[in-house]
Amino acid sequence: MSSLDTLARLEATIAERRAADPDSSYVAKLNARGLRKIAQKLGEEATETVIAALTEDHKALVGEAADLIFHLMVLLGAKDVPLADVLAELDRREGVSGIAEKAARPKD
Ligand SMILES: N=c1c2ncn([C@@H]3O[C@H](COP(=O)(O)OP(=O)(O)OP(=O)(O)O)[C@@H](O)[C@H]3O)c2ncn1[C@@H]1O[C@H](COP(=O)(O)O)[C@@H](O)[C@H]1O
Numbered sequence: 001m002s003s004l005d006t007l008a009r010l011e012a013t014i015a016e017r018r019a020a021d022p023d024s025s026y027v028a029k030l031n032a033r034g035l036r037k038i039a040q041k042l043g044e045e046a047t048e049t050v051i052a053a054l055t056e057d058h059k060a061l062v063g064e065a066a067d068l069i070f071h072l073m074v075l076l077g078a079k080d081v082p083l084a085d086v087l088a089e090l091d092r093r094e095g096v097s098g099i100a101e102k103a104a105r106p107k108d
Contacts, residue, residue, distance in 0.1 A: 007083055010070070014077045030074055038078050042071040 017027035030038050045068040052064040076083065 004087070007069075007073070010073055011077065011083045014073055018077065027074060027077075031078060035075075035078055038071070038075050042068070042075050045071045 014027050017025045018031045020028040022029040022032045030041065045064065049061070049064040049068045052061040056064075073083070076086065
């Protein structure tokens with residue numbers, strides 16, 4: 001079943017594959033080509049996701065979104081940014097927006 005565990009497993013796989021043989025690993029190949037190439041791929045996948053959202057079907061969008069998240073995870077790995085840091089930032093924002101909602105709510 002898909003969950004946050006899926007992303008945690010992918011993060012571990014990406015960390016493990018970074019030092020693999022670039023001929024047998026896409027993650028290793030991308031890392032060997034450097035941060036600029038990884039960033040470029042992430043940008044391409046973002047564009048493909050936007051196009052899929054505007055012009056393609058559910059299946060195509062799911063595929064492009066998976067490519068986008070995968071390449072984001074490769075970029076975070078290359079920059080040594082743990083997924084947990086990103087999740088903690090999202091949790092923090094959830095708390096902040098909860099406070100903003102409460103402040104905006106009319107008092108009774
Ligand atoms: N989730 C993915 C994943 N999603 C997409 N891709 C690859 O991303 C590439 C994108 O295709 P493109 O045509 O855009 O890129 P390309 O032609 O290969 O490269 P460029 O010349 O354009 O730079 C394809 O080769 C896909 O196979 C992925 N490759 C790997 N994973 C995960 O990463 C794990 C480790 O993979 P390896 O490093 O290959 O062992 C795998 O077990 C998967 O879980």
